[in-house]
Amino acid sequence: MTTTSDVDTAYRRCEQITRSRAANFAYGIRLLPQAKRRALSAIYATARRIDDIGDGTLPPDEKLDRLERTRTALHLLPGDGRDPVFTALADAAARMPIPLAAFDELVDGCAADVAGRAYGTFDELHWYCRCVAGSIGRLSLGVFGAADPGRAGPLADALGVALQLTNILRDLVEDRADGRIYLPAEDLDRFGCTLRIDGTRFADPPDRLIALVRFQADRAARWYDTGLRLLPLLDRRSAACTAAMAGIYRRLLDRIAADPLAVTRSRVSLPVREKAWVAARALVGRPA
Incomplete structure (x- = not known):
């Protein structure tokens, strides 16, 4: 039998995981009232576990088995x-309309990574982004609540896609070194790029890489424009949480768009004080 003490301990474990592993999301999560903060931490800790299986060092067959x-x-x-993470998640789902079935999509996306799936078109990449990030947007909406759930669902999904497209650009070199290319083959062909690595950098001509990255950044920006329409449908604290998380990633995208070759040199990130500034503005209703 699970006691109140067991549940509290489980939530504390999830919050610890979130603080230590969610460098960007933690800034938004901390703006929520306790019940929502704990529930979102349980969602994040569960998602982190699934991601860690996919990104781990086990043989592919063992990864797929663990995912299933x-x-x-x-x-x-x-x-x-x-299991403290599942204990906390079960308690949160009992209290809030969290669509737990969305975790199936996250598992599907991680399984695609394990299988080394490549994406020929943006429609195919969109499927992947919805699985690994749009799902988190929909799960989070179950915690936030919304004035118009029918409108809010697709917007939360779109915001997740925007964040994942930003991640893909940020991690371009790191992913390629791991044998993964997420950008659609049709876009690589359009800009004459292969993303072949020569030593420690891409062999493609810089002008082609710049054009490719800016094209992808423009696409991601349009997804943010759609997804951020979610904010007026949320209560103040939930909107602040969402605006902080999205604001950090949007500023990261702006930095990439301003210097596309930065993603070929190192992993682009924001300094801690800038992230804190974005979160502070979000809390007072002035998204960055």
Whole structure:
């Protein structure tokens, strides 16, 4: 039997995971009232577990097996109560309309990574972005609540896609070194790029890389423009949380668009004080 003390301990573990592993999301999550903050931390900790399986060092077959076992465990919540992350998630789902089935999509996206799936068109990449990030937007909306759920759902999904497109640009070199190319083949062909690595950098001519990255950044910016229409549908604290998380990533995207070759030199990031500034503005209703 799971006690109140067990549940509190489980939430504290999820919040610890979020603070230590969610460098950008933590700035927004901390703006929420306790109940929503704990619930969103449980969602993040669960998503982190799934991502870690996909990004880990196990052989592909073992990764896929663990992903499927995690999927099954999520369908059987609350389980035996011995797993703190699932204990917290089950409690949050009992209190809020969290669409737990969206975790199936996250598992599908991570399985695609394990299989080394490539994307020929943006429609195919869009599927992947919805799986690994749009799903988190929809799960988060279950915590936030919304004045018009029918409108809010697609907007939360779109914001997740915007964040994932930003991640893809930020991690271009790192992903390529791991053998992954997320940018659609049709876009690589359009700009005459291969993303072949020569030593420690891309072999493509700089002007072609600049054009490719700016094209992708413009696409991501349009997804932000759509997704941020979600903010007026949320209560003040939930809107602040969303605006802080999205604002950090949007500023990161702006930095990439201003200097596209930066993503070929190192992983682009924002300084801590700039992230804190974005979060502070979001809290007072002035998104960055």
